[in-house]
Amino acid sequence: MFEYAPAPESRAIVDIKPSYGLFIDGKFVDPIESGGFKSINPATEETLAEIAAGTSADVDAAVAAARRAYDKVWGPMSGSERAKYLYRIARLIAERSRELAVLESIDNGKPIKETRDVDLPLVSAHFFYHAGWADKLDHAGYGDSPRPLGVAGQVIPWNFPLLMLAWKVAPALACGNTVVLKPAETTPLTALVFAEICQQAELPPGVVNIVTGAGDTGAAVVSHPGVNKVAFTGSTAVGRNIAKAVAGTGKKLTLELGGKAANIVFADAALDQAVEGIVNGIFFNQGHVCCAGSRLLVQESIADEVLERLKRRMTTLRLGDPLDKNTDIGAINSAEQLSRIRELTAAGDAEGAQPWSPDCQIPDTGFWFAPTIFTGVQQAHRIAREEIFGPVLSILTFRTPDEAITKANNTPYGLSAGVWTEKGSRILWAAQQLKAGVVWANTFNKFDATSPFGGLKESGYGREGGRHGLEAYLDV
Amino acid sequence: MSDRLSVRKTYKLYLGGKFPRSESGRTYLVNTAEGTPLANAALASRKDVRDAVAAARKAQAGWAGATAYLRGQIIYRIAEMLEGRRAQFIAEVRQSRGGTVKAATSEVDNAIDRLVWYAGWPDKLAQVLGGANPVAGPFFNLSTPEPVGVVAVVAPQTDPLLGLISTVIPAIVSGNAVVVLAAEDQPLPAISFGEVLATSDLPGGVVNILSGRVAELAPWLASHSDVNAVDLAGVTDAELSTDCERSAAENLKRVLRPGTEDWSASPGLDRLRSLVEIKTVWHPAGV
Numbered sequence: 001m002f003e004y005a006p007a008p009e010s011r012a013i014v015d016i017k018p019s020y021g022l023f024i025d026g027k028f029v030d031p032i033e034s035g036g037f038k039s040i041n042p043a044t045e046e047t048l049a050e051i052a053a054g055t056s057a058d059v060d061a062a063v064a065a066a067r068r069a070y071d072k073v074w075g076p077m078s079g080s081e082r083a084k085y086l087y088r089i090a091r092l093i094a095e096r097s098r099e100l101a102v103l104e105s106i107d108n109g110k111p112i113k114e115t116r117d118v119d120l121p122l123v124s125a126h127f128f129y130h131a132g133w134a135d136k137l138d139h140a141g142y143g144d145s146p147r148p149l150g151v152a153g154q155v156i157p158w159n160f161p162l163l164m165l166a167w168k169v170a171p172a173l174a175c176g177n178t179v180v181l182k183p184a185e186t187t188p189l190t191a192l193v194f195a196e197i198c199q200q201a202e203l204p205p206g207v208v209n210i211v212t213g214a215g216d217t218g219a220a221v222v223s224h225p226g227v228n229k230v231a232f233t234g235s236t237a238v239g240r241n242i243a244k245a246v247a248g249t250g251k252k253l254t255l256e257l258g259g260k261a262a263n264i265v266f267a268d269a270a271l272d273q274a275v276e277g278i279v280n281g282i283f284f285n286q287g288h289v290c291c292a293g294s295r296l297l298v299q300e301s302i303a304d305e306v307l308e309r310l311k312r313r314m315t316t317l318r319l320g321d322p323l324d325k326n327t328d329i330g331a332i333n334s335a336e337q338l339s340r341i342r343e344l345t346a347a348g349d350a351e352g353a354q355p356w357s358p359d360c361q362i363p364d365t366g367f368w369f370a371p372t373i374f375t376g377v378q379q380a381h382r383i384a385r386e387e388i389f390g391p392v393l394s395i396l397t398f399r400t401p402d403e404a405i406t407k408a409n410n411t412p413y414g415l416s417a418g419v420w421t422e423k424g425s426r427i428l429w430a431a432q433q434l435k436a437g438v439v440w441a442n443t444f445n446k447f448d449a450t451s452p453f454g455g456l457k458e459s460g461y462g463r464e465g466g467r468h469g470l471e472a473y474l475d476v
Numbered sequence: 477m478s479d480r481l482s483v484r485k486t487y488k489l490y491l492g493g494k495f496p497r498s499e500s501g502r503t504y505l506v507n508t509a510e511g512t513p514l515a516n517a518a519l520a521s522r523k524d525v526r527d528a529v530a531a532a533r534k535a536q537a538g539w540a541g542a543t544a545y546l547r548g549q550i551i552y553r554i555a556e557m558l559e560g561r562r563a564q565f566i567a568e569v570r571q572s573r574g575g576t577v578k579a580a581t582s583e584v585d586n587a588i589d590r591l592v593w594y595a596g597w598p599d600k601l602a603q604v605l606g607g608a609n610p611v612a613g614p615f616f617n618l619s620t621p622e623p624v625g626v627v628a629v630v631a632p633q634t635d636p637l638l639g640l641i642s643t644v645i646p647a648i649v650s651g652n653a654v655v656v657l658a659a660e661d662q663p664l665p666a667i668s669f670g671e672v673l674a675t676s677d678l679p680g681g682v683v684n685i686l687s688g689r690v691a692e693l694a695p696w697l698a699s700h701s702d703v704n705a706v707d708l709a710g711v712t713d714a715e716l717s718t719d720c721e722r723s724a725a726e727n728l729k730r731v732l733r734p735g736t737e738d739w740s741a742s743p744g745l746d747r748l749r750s751l752v753e754i755k756t757v758w759h760p761a762g763v
Contacts (some may be wrong), residue, residue: 125612141604141605143744236728239728240725240726240728241725243721243722243724243725243728244722244725247718247719247721247722247724247725248714248717248718248721248722250733255728257728412727427759431755431757436755437753437754437755437756438755438756438757438758439755439756439757439758440757440758441757441758441759442759442760443615443758443759443760446611446613446615446758448609448611448612448613448617449612450609450610450611450612450617451609451611451617451619451756451758452609452619452754452756453756454754456624456753457704457727457728458727458728460728461728461730463754466609466619466756467607468619468754471749476746476749
């Protein structure tokens with residue numbers, strides 16, 4: 001085997017300022033109380049910038065700005081004018097996509113090939129798609145002239161910082177709402193560049209407000225009495241607390257929460273394709289994906305062969321510098337997340353499952369975790385029940401299709417599932433039986449602006465994307 | 477014939493297709509709107525709630541697995557059975573809610589017409605709420621509505637028959653099973669409606685009807701972890717409804733909050749849409 005030559009993407013295109021304020025009413029402003037935190041590069045632990053920690057006073061200001069913009073400008077504006085702003089934003093994102101992809105990799109730790117080829121194309125596609133809805137809402141299936149809700153308070157996670165922003169902001173604006181968005185504290189930088197893009201697009205002040213901060217800031221956003229709609233993507237535990245906080249307020253709520261997706265491989269599956277799908281299902285974005293295929297269910301008769309092919313494929317995965325174009329697996333987003341992954345894998349070990357990882361060099365600085373699979377996993381094991389949110393796959397087996405479905409559905413979550421078989425009737429049957437909002441058959445981890453995404457059971461409620469996603473931002 | 481002693485009806489629960497008394501043995505006196513005694517109704521307990529949820533869970537998969545065509549036919553059959561007992565229901569609704577014969581007649585007729593309207597929905601819901609998604613790539617991508625599962629309903633406190641039908645029927649259209657707590661002070665038409673359901677080909681357990689106290693039972697419905705959605709239409713106390721919403725958050729139930737609906741107005745799709753999940757299936761297209 002030849003060694004790969006390093007192929008780093010240049011970071012010269014990105015200009016990171018030493019510090020950032022909050023984006024309120026069209027301007028970057030200092031937080032009312034001083035205080036902030038550092039955003040670091042998880043691959044190097046280098047400090048990237050000082051980020052303002054917004055307090056409830058800042059959230060008040062942001063909600064007030066959003067309300068003014070909603071009442072005076074954005075609410076009364078015609079859909080066709082709103083559409084033009086969204087098209088402008090979509091174009092600007094596409095034009096600055098290389099810069100944003102590099103910045104996303106630096107701030108998040110995810111490989112450039114994913115930010116460049118997956119995140120950014122989807123981000124601009126979301127704005128393009130929703131731009132087109134802004135003047136066609138009468139045709140969306142919610143009756144004539146469906147009304148916006150008002151001010152949307154949105155809290156997004158660190159795993160897909162800019163994509164989650166797009167999923168939240170684009171439909172909100174298309175439907176005529178204004179927004180106050182809180183990015184995750186470990187990955188705020190691309191949201192702040194997005195604020196610059198809003199300025200560049202001459203979006204009216206107050207339509208988009210971005211308040212950086214940690215959990216307290218997010219709590220202030222979702223519990224603010226001036227917010228009419230709350231949207232959250234993140235953990236089930238936090239989502240549950242938000243649902244409680246919103247109870248009795250009449251605010252509309254959508255939640256995209258955790259998952260523990262089953263990826264079911266039947267004996268007649270095309271094995272090489274299935275192995276690619278397994279790898280993509282769990283190692284895409286270091287497994288920091290709520291719909292990751294983290295529970296592999298393999299039919300017993302092919303389990304050994306699948307395992308052998310999977311191991312062989314995993315030895316070709318390249319872990320390292322997120323900015324290297326050959327990198328498959330980047331850095332874990334934070335020290336905190338790394339310790340959670342370590343805690344759960346240690347539990348897997350202690351409960352009797354057998355871990356395996358390919359030989360792979362772990363860099364000296366930064367947060368890293370080698371791609372890992374566990375065999376001999378039982379349904380009661382923590383690694384089969386709890387969301388690990390890292391590059392760790394639990395492998396279980398089954399004998400009959402019914403057993404596969406029973407095991408797949410044996411979880412409080414219901415976000416996604418995978419099915420691998422060459423038999424069409426089996427796919428349709430399994431897709432019907434699986435309790436999951438998204439089912440990928442003979443593929444995995446596919447997303448599109450036109451395709452609704454969201455979960456059942458404790459994976460939350462509401463859909464994002466497609467015609468169905470509009471419902472979350474309309475008074476219906 | 478005028479000296480004949482009338483046979484008074486005992487009102488029981490409708491649970492798993494049967495009419496049991498409350499396991500607690502309790503009953504409560506139901507009065508007319510004018511305050512004269514009408515009859516005793518079963519005062520359901522927490523255990524009855526649990527039994528009803530268990531019955532609903534048991535029935536749900538079979539009901540969801542029936543063809544949409546069959547679900548539509550059965551809902552139409554419910555309308556037929558109600559039409560056949562129209563006079564009885566007009567009398568019963570009028571006794572319960574008071575007011576004019578005209579008002580009671582209008583409520584029962586609305587209820588029958590609404591059943592007919594919903595009878596047409598099971599085999600159209602997937603076409604109207606679902607659809608193909610034109611994703612940017614070589615994939616077949618289809619979104620379809622599916623039932624959420626077991627739905628707990630606190631029926632509206634007004635319109636004892638129409639309110640119940642307007643909350644229960646949209647839930648079963650898509651294949652959910654329901655546990656409904658009838659209007660607290662006017663439960664009798666609801667229990668009689670159970671008799672309509674029992675003779676209508678609707679499988680036992682798909683709809684389970686309890687009578688009792690909202691303040692006592694709604695919290696158990698909202699906190700039951702085998703319930704997937706809760707419709708708080710009939711919870712008139714704001715504090716209680718907030719508490720129910722908060723308990724529903726524990727397993728992230730879907731919540732329909734109490735509103736200010738006019739139950740005689742055209743229902744629209746909101747309730748149908750609120751009680752389904754959209755499932756999206758991807759498959760590569762290629763050779």
